[in-house]
Amino acid sequence: METITSSISRITTLACSNCGKAHSPLELQTLSGCCALPLSAKYSLTEPISKEVLQNRAGTMWRYRELLPLLSDKNMVSLGEGYTPILTLANLAAKYNLNSLQLKDEGQNPTGSFKARGLSMAISKAKEFGVEGCIIPTAGNAGVAMASYCAKANMRAVVVMPRHTPKAFREECYWYGAEVHLLDGLINDCAAKAKELNAEGQLLDVSTLKEPYRLEGKKTMGFEIAEQLNWNLPDVILYPAGGGTGLIGIWKAFREMQQLGWLPASIKLPRMVAVQASNCQPLVATYTGQQANAQQYNGQPTIANGLAVPRPIGEQMMLQVLHESQGTAIGITEEEMITGLQELGRVEGLFVAPEGAAVWMAARKLLASDWLSETEHILLLNTGSGQKYMDNIEGKYKS
Numbered sequence: 405m406e407t408i409t410s411s412i413s414r415i416t417t418l419a420c421s422n423c424g425k426a427h428s429p430l431e432l433q434t435l436s437g438c439c440a441l442p443l444s445a446k447y448s449l450t451e452p453i454s455k456e457v458l459q460n461r462a463g464t465m466w467r468y469r470e471l472l473p474l475l476s477d478k479n480m481v482s483l484g485e486g487y488t489p490i491l492t493l494a495n496l497a498a499k500y501n502l503n504s505l506q507l508k509d510e511g512q513n514p515t516g517s518f519k520a521r522g523l524s525m526a527i528s529k530a531k532e533f534g535v536e537g538c539i540i541p542t543a544g545n546a547g548v549a550m551a552s553y554c555a556k557a558n559m560r561a562v563v564v565m566p567r568h569t570p571k572a573f574r575e576e577c578y579w580y581g582a583e584v585h586l587l588d589g590l591i592n593d594c595a596a597k598a599k600e601l602n603a604e605g606q607l608l609d610v611s612t613l614k615e616p617y618r619l620e621g622k623k624t625m626g627f628e629i630a631e632q633l634n635w636n637l638p639d640v641i642l643y644p645a646g647g648g649t650g651l652i653g654i655w656k657a658f659r660e661m662q663q664l665g666w667l668p669a670s671i672k673l674p675r676m677v678a679v680q681a682s683n684c685q686p687l688v689a690t691y692t693g694q695q696a697n698a699q700q701y702n703g704q705p706t707i708a709n710g711l712a713v714p715r716p717i718g719e720q721m722m723l724q725v726l727h728e729s730q731g732t733a734i735g736i737t738e739e740e741m742i743t744g745l746q747e748l749g750r751v752e753g754l755f756v757a758p759e760g761a762a763v764w765m766a767a768r769k770l771l772a773s774d775w776l777s778e779t780e781h782i783l784l785l786n787t788g789s790g791q792k793y794m795d796n797i798e799g800k801y802k803s
Contacts, residue, residue: 406475406532414447415473418616421721429473432533432608434615442718443616444656445473449663458631463487465521465624471660472525473620479532481557483514485524486624490632490783495751496764500771504781506638507764508629510788511756515549515576517710517788518622518650523549525621526610531557539607540564541594543646543709544573545788550610551582562607564594566712568705570795590684590703590712612647613718622650626657629783630667637667638674639780642766644759644787645678645687645733646713648722655725674783676731678722679759679766681706685735686714687722692733707738707796708758710787734769736762742800744768745790758793760786 418427420436421444427433436443453470461467465486490508497505510518537560540550547563554561561582577584645651661667680688684703689695703714744761748754763784770776
């Protein structure tokens with residue numbers, strides 16, 4: 405393996421998200437050895453990196469190479485992920501008298517979702533460490549992405565997903581050559597099954613935040629938001645948070661850009677809104693004081709498969725983002741998601757994932773409660789293509 409000193413990457417260490425204890429980035433890591441909680445990559449940010457270096461780089465997430473953990477480009481497993489467009493929703497803005505409403509469309513990634521970013525990074529690092537196969541419990545999109553990138557890397561892929569997952573997700577995993585296990589329950593049940601299947605530890609478990617590198621892929625959304633908005637930031641970002649890697653990652657990117665000087669010292673960081681499904685809203689329940697934490701939370705299935713994460717291991721990291729950003733958490737019902745899907749489709753010509761519809765409906769509710777102002781710059785994150793969710797939503801539109 406490359407050494408850190410010989411690499412373009414500025415990575416220095418992996419720190420426990422709870423106690424801060426350092427772990428070596430030159431060894432394969434999962435959860436922290438100290439607290440059994442997620443690790444977070446740290447970079448040397450004291451020496452400046454000019455933003456000008458980005459000008460002639462390809463429009464993928466790998467343009468931020470110095471701030472990513474891969475030590476050698478020969479291990480990069482890429483399908484062109486990242487640099488998805490930020491769309492201006494002028495029709496909806498006019499309808500609701502909003503000054504500025506935009507949507508970053510992650511459905512335009514390879515494999516049709518934002519999961520491409522995290523799994524591209526995780527599989528690249530797995531390749532760098534000589535891993536021969538990976539396993540993942542998934543609500544849908546992450547399994548598809550892992551299967552795809554494992555195929556590209558010539559690795560074995562084992563996917564464990566709920567039986568009620570829409571057929572499109574299952575079929576795509578089969579086409580990538582993955583071994584697929586279906587079972588009754590939600591993603592926490594799949595995680596237990598994945599642990600059983602991998603009892604001998606032959607496969608790398610790339611579950612959300614159980615290894616440190618999916619987070620690094622997801623944070624590139626934050627870099628892109630700043631660069632695409634000419635190094636300005638929106639007032640509010642609404643993000644569909646299941647496992648929460650993207651929410652945590654975007655905030656991590658903002659903090660790293662502050663340290664690098666890519667963002668002006670005076671800039672106010674956005675308020676971050678974690679949007680969940682009312683059927684499965686552990687973070688909302690903890691944030692509003694209904695429970696001490698989500699460790700015993702039981703959720704129900706939702707048409708937004710990616711939000712059916714009842715016991716997220718990154719709960720404390722998500723709560724920290726909401727606290728630091730003065731944000732909030734909100735739940736959206738199944739019926740509200742259908743309304744949002746229909747409105748985004750009919751008014752803006754966008755067929756988003758139910759998760760993307762949820763963030764729009766969250767914006768509407770927060771505007772109605774005056775938590776959001778019509779004069780603010782609002783950015784929505786749509787995490788995937790609506791095409792894959794047809795089994796969930798077919799026949800539910802209203803004439």
